[in-house]
Amino acid sequence: xxxxxxxxxxxxxxxxxxxxxxxxxxxxxxxxxxxxxxxxxxxxxxxxxxxxxxxxxxxxxxxxxxxxxxxxxxxxxxxxxxxxxxxxxxxxxxxxxxxxxxxxxxxxxxxxxxxxxxxxxxxxxxxxxxxxxxxxxxxxxxxxxxxxxxxx
Amino acid sequence: xxxxxxxxxxxxxxxxxxxxxxxxxxxxxxxxxxxxxxxxxxxxxxxxxxxxxxxxxxxxxxxxxxxxxxxxxxxxxxxxxxxxxxxxxxxxxxxxxxxxxxxxxxx
Numbered sequence: 352x353x354x355x356x357x358x359x360x361x362x363x364x365x366x367x368x369x370x371x372x373x374x375x376x377x378x379x380x381x382x383x384x385x386x387x388x389x390x391x392x393x394x395x396x397x398x399x400x401x402x403x404x405x406x407x408x409x410x411x412x413x414x415x416x417x418x419x420x421x422x423x424x425x426x427x428x429x430x431x432x433x434x435x436x437x438x439x440x441x442x443x444x445x446x447x448x449x450x451x452x453x454x455x456x457x458x459x460x461x462x463x464x465x466x467x468x469x470x471x472x473x474x475x476x477x478x479x480x481x482x483x484x485x486x487x488x489x490x491x492x493x494x495x496x497x498x499x500x501x502x503x
Numbered sequence: 504x505x506x507x508x509x510x511x512x513x514x515x516x517x518x519x520x521x522x523x524x525x526x527x528x529x530x531x532x533x534x535x536x537x538x539x540x541x542x543x544x545x546x547x548x549x550x551x552x553x554x555x556x557x558x559x560x561x562x563x564x565x566x567x568x569x570x571x572x573x574x575x576x577x578x579x580x581x582x583x584x585x586x587x588x589x590x591x592x593x594x595x596x597x598x599x600x601x602x603x604x605x606x607x608x609x610x
Contacts, residue, residue, distance in 0.1 A: 417609055421602070444556075447549075460516040461517070478557070479556060480560075482557075482563045483560045485560075486559075486560065489569070490570045491571065499571065500574065
C-alpha cells in the first residue's frame, strides 16, 4: 500500500505534465526544482484574459473591516450609543459573514454544495444583521446590553 | 490562454470525490505545532462567536420580551457567583483569544 502511495504522485505528475503541454503550465509539476525557475521567468505580472483583482480586493476589505471592528471595541466602552451600536452591527455581521465564507471555501467542495452553503450563509448573515438592527432600534442596544449583562 | 485556477481546482475535486479514494491520515498523524493549534483555535473561536451572535440576533427577532426582562429572569435564578463567573469567562475567553490573535494576524 505504501508503494502505491509513493507511485501515485509520480503518475499524477506525469499526467499533469502531459496536460501541461496543452495548457498554461502553472505550478503543477511535482518537482519543486522545476517550479523555481518557472517562477523566475514569470516577469512582470500579466493581467491577461480571465484575471481579476476581486480576490485581492476582498482580502484587503477583510483586513479593513477587521481593523474597523477592533476600533469599535474601545469606542463601545468609551462612548456607548446608537452610532457605535449600528456600526457594531454592520461590522460584526460583515466580519462574521466573510469569516464563515472562508471556512466554507476551505471545507466545502463540489459546485452544488458550495452554492447551497453560500446561499445559507447569505440568509444567516442577512437575518443576523436584521436582528441586530432590530435589537438596536427596539431594545436597549448592543453596548448597553453588554454592560447590563456584565453587571450580573 | 488555458484553464483558470478555479477550473483546475473544481476539476480536481470532481474527479477525486467521484473516485472515493481513501484519504491518507493527515491531521491524525501529523505532529501538532503551536502555530497549527493557534490557527485552528482562531478559526474555532471565530465560528463559535459568529454563531453566538447569530443566535443572539435570531432571539432578538423571535423572542417576545425585551432584553431586560430576560436578564431579570436570569438574575431571579440567584445563581452562585462561581457559576456566573464561569459563564462570563466562557463568553470572554473565546472573544479575547480571537481578538488578540486577530491583532497578531493583522500586524
